Amino acid sequence: MRGQLIFGLLLLGAHFGFSFLNEHGRIINGNLAVAKQFPYQVYYDVLDLTNLEEPIEWQPSCGGTLISKRIILTAAHCFRHPNIYAIKIYFGAVDKSNASEIGQHRLAVKRENVVVHQEYDDNAYNDIALIKLPIDVAFDEYIKPAKLPQPGISYPSEAIASGWGINKVSDDNKPSRDSKLRYFQFQILSHAECKKWKVQDFLVSSRICLAPSQNAPCNGDSGGPLIVSHNGDSVLLGVTSYGYTGKCTDEFPDVYTRVASYLDWIHENAGANNLDE
Structure with missing residues (x-):
């Protein structure tokens, strides 16, 4: 069993015509993935401090894509709530509920590690953000980055x-x-x-x-x-x-x-x- 990677975080105390895709937090009718099939895929939970009168718990949020040892690309609208304090990222996972899953690692970072596009707005224009990791992610069979597209190349449809x-x-x-x-x-x-x-x-x-x-x-x-x-x-x-x-x-x-x-x-x-x- 592979050890999990947890980085620094002490938990605090105790439409107008379209809809964002993270309010419920799948691919409808999709196929089940297997280990190593999508090594670039990540997911993250958020720690939202909006209501301090309720128990503070990690809440399911959004997916993302690992594009280097230190950078994840994701959507800006996943961070439109101002009181998100931290995020917990799942790497190499297929069953994210299984903490002992072979290949799965987790990393928790503060909200300040997220960069949201400065011109993102509620119409979902410029809906892009990146997460800057404080340490290098170790690549293996389960965790590998995707490539960024290159200008001028015609990709498959x-x-x-x-x-x-x-x-x-x-x-x-x-x-x-x-x-x-x-x-x-x-x-x-x-x-x-x-x-x-x-x-x-x-x-x-x-x-x-x-x-x-x-x-x-x-x-x-x-x-x-x-x-x-x-x-x-x-x-x-x-x-x-x-x-x-x-x-x-x-x-x-x-x-x-x-x-x-x-x-x-x-x-x-x-x-x-x-x-x-």
Whole structure:
């Protein structure tokens, strides 16, 4: 059994047309992942101090993507609540409830380690953030970074999304979830194709649109990766942002932040020594 990595944290005391995907905290109808399949995938809980009259507990939050030994990419809207004090990050996990799972490590850091895009707003424009880790993550079979996209390269239009969000919504609209990582393959729509779904009011070049299907990212998948395979590498094209109905249905496209639009921002805010080139 592999030891867990826990870093410094003493716990304190004792729509307008679309919906963010982390209010409930899965890939609807997705496939169950296996160990080592998505080594770049992370998840984090948050410690929110909004109500100090209630017991302070870790709350499920969002996914993210490891892109170097010190940097995780995620969604800005996961940190829109001002009283988040700390985050607990799961690396190398498939069953995040199993603390003794082989390959799983955990790391807790303070909110000050998070950098939210300075022009993020409630319309989910610039919905991107990064988490700067205080120590290097040790790479192995279970934990490896994804590659950032490169300008000028034409990537495949089929991509994999993964996450620990809601995995089923019943007929009476009750969500179902478990602690297992799920994934599915999606078709990326062109800008013109996405406009046909009448979501153009929110569609800009810095966003990616996924074709509706029987599968969909759902609440709790926010911040997670949209990955394509290119020359043997896992390339991070998008960060899970939002869905239009908030009901995780197949009626409308789901929208991701386009990572290629933020490469300069990522390099500027990660720090020169924190990205593996």
